[in-house]
Amino acid sequence: MRIPCPNCGERGLEEFSYRGDATVTRPTSIEPSSESAWLDYVYLRDNPYGPHWEFWHHISGCRAWFRLKRDTVTHEVLAVALAAEVDGEDHRS
Amino acid sequence: MKHSALQIFRQAWSSHRKWPRTWSSPEPKPAYDVVIVGGGGHGLATAFYLASEHGIRNVAVLEKGWIGGGNTGRNTTIVRSNYLLDGNEPFYEWSLKLWEGLEQSLNYNVMMSQRGVINLFHSDSQRDGFIRRGNAMLMHGADAKLMDRDELEKVLPYLDFDNARFPVLGGLCQPRGGTARHDAVAWGFARAADQLGVDIIQNCEVTGMRIKDGAIDGLDTTRGFIGAGKVGLAVAGNSSRLASMAGLRLPLESHVLQAFVSESIKPLVDTVVTFGAGHFYVSQSDKGGLVFGGDLDGYNSYAQRGNLPTAEHIMESGMAMMPCLGRVRVVRHWGGVMDMTMDGSPIIGLTPVTGLYLNGGWCYGGFKATPGSGWVFAYTLARGEPHRLNAAYRLDRFSAGRIIDEKGVGPQPNLH
Numbered sequence: 001m002r003i004p005c006p007n008c009g010e011r012g013l014e015e016f017s018y019r020g021d022a023t024v025t026r027p028t029s030i031e032p033s034s035e036s037a038w039l040d041y042v043y044l045r046d047n048p049y050g051p052h053w054e055f056w057h058h059i060s061g062c063r064a065w066f067r068l069k070r071d072t073v074t075h076e077v078l079a080v081a082l083a084a085e086v087d088g089e090d091h092r093s
Numbered sequence: 094m095k096h097s098a099l100q101i102f103r104q105a106w107s108s109h110r111k112w113p114r115t116w117s118s119p120e121p122k123p124a125y126d127v128v129i130v131g132g133g134g135h136g137l138a139t140a141f142y143l144a145s146e147h148g149i150r151n152v153a154v155l156e157k158g159w160i161g162g163g164n165t166g167r168n169t170t171i172v173r174s175n176y177l178l179d180g181n182e183p184f185y186e187w188s189l190k191l192w193e194g195l196e197q198s199l200n201y202n203v204m205m206s207q208r209g210v211i212n213l214f215h216s217d218s219q220r221d222g223f224i225r226r227g228n229a230m231l232m233h234g235a236d237a238k239l240m241d242r243d244e245l246e247k248v249l250p251y252l253d254f255d256n257a258r259f260p261v262l263g264g265l266c267q268p269r270g271g272t273a274r275h276d277a278v279a280w281g282f283a284r285a286a287d288q289l290g291v292d293i294i295q296n297c298e299v300t301g302m303r304i305k306d307g308a309i310d311g312l313d314t315t316r317g318f319i320g321a322g323k324v325g326l327a328v329a330g331n332s333s334r335l336a337s338m339a340g341l342r343l344p345l346e347s348h349v350l351q352a353f354v355s356e357s358i359k360p361l362v363d364t365v366v367t368f369g370a371g372h373f374y375v376s377q378s379d380k381g382g383l384v385f386g387g388d389l390d391g392y393n394s395y396a397q398r399g400n401l402p403t404a405e406h407i408m409e410s411g412m413a414m415m416p417c418l419g420r421v422r423v424v425r426h427w428g429g430v431m432d433m434t435m436d437g438s439p440i441i442g443l444t445p446v447t448g449l450y451l452n453g454g455w456c457y458g459g460f461k462a463t464p465g466s467g468w469v470f471a472y473t474l475a476r477g478e479p480h481r482l483n484a485a486y487r488l489d490r491f492s493a494g495r496i497i498d499e500k501g502v503g504p505q506p507n508l509h
Binding site: 046 | 334337343347392393394395396401491492506507
């Protein structure tokens with residue numbers, strides 16, 4: 001599997017580290033009423049069979065964080081965007 | 094037919110051509126009291142214990158492929174109960190006790206070999222941690238013994254004891270641990286369950302769940318609708334996919350784990366050894382191949398194959414522990430899909446859907462748990478409540494904050 005870094009282009013898998021699902025949202029509230037939102041964020045995952053938006057870190061390269069849309073069955077890369085980019089796109093789709 | 098030495102002798106007269114089929118392949122009935130989804134070791138063990146311990150025999154096991162073709166046939170066959178935490182150790186020790194009598198209960202040779210499992214340590218602090226774990230094991234009735242370097246040099250003379258970075262200082266050994274033949278475990282449970290009246294239905298994939306008023310009603314499958322009083326999921330690797338059919342999201346990710354087998358060599362490793370400075374474990378099969386593995390690839394995957402960087406990393410760990418491995422050629426390697434939970438411990442218990450029970454989240458420790466998992470899951474399905482041995486593995490432990498994080502790495506599935 002080769003990973004396309006938005007800065008460096010396609011590089012070997014060994015240069016990257018993986019964070020996981022990029023569609024979960026960290027709650028802004030720390031009130032007890034937000035408990036279920038925290039449960040969702042920390043623990044629960046869709047874990048899709050197919051396209052998956054996920055965070056990668058080019059740790060042995062440019063050190064950029066980015067989102068990758070990758071098929072978890074075929075490893076086909078479908079889209080990539082720097083994590084810092086606010087593009088208004090809904091990454092859950 | 095009961096397997097015995099006499100039977101082998103009798104069958105020899107007909108050149109072993111008259112052995113009956115190990116299990117029958119019936120057509121699915123319209124409905125069952127209990128339907129188990131997943132014909133791996135855990136699902137088959139559950140069906141066997143439902144029939145043998147709880148008298149529930151109107152049971153079907155649905156398997157999308159063939160019996161034991163998933164992770165049961167893909168693991169590295171290690172059996173042990175060397176855990177630290179209260180939620181884990183009693184369960185795994187009960188499982189090991191079931192392993193010890195399994196061939197008699199199933200009347201099937203699963204080639205259980207209690208050759209010992211040795212975890213190496215390479216620093217003083219790691220030794221202290223292992224002593225603590227060994228003491229926890231002893232307190233729960235398991236066996237453990239600390240081995241110093243001199244003892245290790247007698248049984249594993251080829252380790253790189255004076256490695257500059259990771260000298261081998263000693264090891265924690267569980268003498269009752271060992272290996273078993275993984276295919277035989279699936280076949281043995283299938284045969285024993287079949288003889289008690291369980292229907293084993295292969296090539297039958299679940300495509301949907303029918304839920305009425307919050308309770309399970311039955312399953313849509315590639316072989317038609319099958320009604321069910323209770324449904325038990327034992328589909329590790331695919332638990333999220335099945336649970337999503339019931340509208341549930343689970344605290345886990347699916348990851349790929351690779352395993353490797355070398356060419357056959359003369360007896361070299363007569364125990365199970367794990368490297369303490371990396372992640373590497375090795376044993377030797379009866380055919381002579383070294384069976385080994387290490388870390389997950391580390392990214393979500395449903396592909397039953399891994400990538401090269403992890404394979405290289407595992408070989409490097411092996412070389413650091415046992416430099417003579419460099420002369421051995423690898424002949425096969427493959428991947429299996431693991432349910433990696435957020436705390437690294439399994440989930441066995443009830444779900445928010447009445448009558449739907451979950452057995453999954455085995456991370457990469459499912460094989461050793463096979464009989465214990467089936468035993469407690471059968472109890473949970475029969476009684477509608479968990480046994481005390483799996484009470485800590487409940488699904489709602491994440492919302493309750495009662496996680497069982499053996500490694501203490503937090504909710505990051507690829508690190509467990």
